[in-house]
Amino acid sequence: MSRAKTDRIESGRSPWNRFIYNDNTVGYIFASPFIIGFLAFTIIPMLSSLYYSCTNFDLINKEKWVGFANYINLFKDERFLNSLKVTFEYVALSVPLKLAFALFIAFLLTRPSKVVSFYRSLYYLPSLIGGSVAVALVWKELFARNGLINLNLRKLGIDTVNWFGNMSTAKWPIILMTAWQFGSSMLIFAAGLKEIPTSYYEAAEIDGANGWQKFWKITMPCLSPVILFNLIMQLISSFMVFTQAFVITGGGPNDATMYYALYLYKQGIQSRNMGYASAMSWVMLIVMGTVTAIVFKTSKHWVFNEADS
């Protein structure tokens, strides 16, 4: 007798079987890893950190209740306010650049051609390895005072740039490195482009639409839900930029690249100001929540919903 058959015969027999094959039970059994993990690794840590954010915990001594002192000090802390400012600036510059590039390349690679999948792998490569320390070290060398880029600028007779020595230029290598890793957004765009029915384009062609019109009137509206998805995912990951800045600039010069996550690490792990760092985590949660909510709110105006039309 097959196992499938035994399942059917056994179900509905004993109370145990009635319980175990009940729709609610099945659903919760399959969802249980998430429920347990969410409680253990998100809710409990977050709530306990809410308590610690009102203390002066330093991992060693017994913590003392300090009320809202950590939160008040945060907004008096010049370095913290600066970290917020440079993080927002980094996000505002790197995310649009990355997404525009991802869409551009994804669009170019929709052409039916045998080599397109090879090209796609080629452009995906930076995403695959870009988050690694190895690539960050290469980047640091490329943009160094006497690195490859400056030496070749000099050969061409162009003024060299002391990338990591200036507060205004230090962010650019990091932004470029982020934009360079556009591969995963590109793949998601490519999947979205593939699902736009060709009949839409054919109909537009009959109506005499040119390529530009087709892009703005068909491709962009059809792709807008995918753009929203990519935008949200990239916003979140960009707000948390850490490894690149940690390896390449270490937050310098003069805190010009002291991004939020880097400052959090410095305060919490290096200086062991766990109370203060917990307060920082909560402030960041509120900031991120607000930004995401704003994006979702405005998305109603620019995300095209097929169900509405």
Add this chain to the structure above:
Amino acid sequence: MKVKKTIVTVLYHVFIAGLGLIMIYPVLWMISGSLKNNPEILSGSLNLIPPEWRWENFSTGWRGFGHVTFTTYFKNSIIITVIATLGTVLSSAVIAYSLARCKYRGRKLIFMVMIGTMLLPGQVVMIPQYLIYNRIGWVGTILPLTVPHFFGAAFFIYLMMQFMAGIPRELDEAAIIDGCSKYSVFTRVVFPLLKPALISTIIIQFYWKWDDYMGPMLYLGKPEKYTVSIAVKLFADATSKTDYGPMFAMSTLSMIPVFLIFLFFNRYLVEGISTSGLKG
């Protein structure tokens, strides 16, 4: 007309291939740097062919730091990455099945919470989690880097739910009529058909975990427990002058596992990403 079309095609390929070459140039430069010495690397030459093939960079680099060699670092990285990837794939598939295919009270709420955790950046919970792991004595072990992966990751749950939306429900129903329970529908119907999405998850999770620097830095205290990404950074931290050849040699080796995974599974990557459910 035909000539014009050919010219456009040629220009297209020249542009795409040229831009692609610029994109991967830094990686090629690193690989070629693994066979050069310091003056050759710092000369500013764009030439990728090393004047002399200095294979000794690899043996020098492999010696590692103190008494710990790269054999240890690679072993540590592989253990952590394989356990974490397996955990993520299995748990995320199970949870995605619950959210995409089961009917029960509270499903909507769980889905919303799941999306909420996807929007929750890891660094926000970094300090809170550190405090918990510190309390239960996990700091200094690989447990904080592996165990949480067995409870699903929102991004992959969502990816798999999108993919499941493309698996016809009639298959589930047919299996139920044939006597399958909801459990065997998962193990015999949905899970096998999920293969492209599972493979996308393996690729992405593997390289996220392999490249992860912050986690190992926070939790692995002793040099014997370091992963490759931590070890590669040590080359740059050396108080004396950085030895670029061995650093690039080990950097190159550190990328090989990711390349291999990608080469084997590349063709599934696009297949496994479905955006159908993002619409409407």
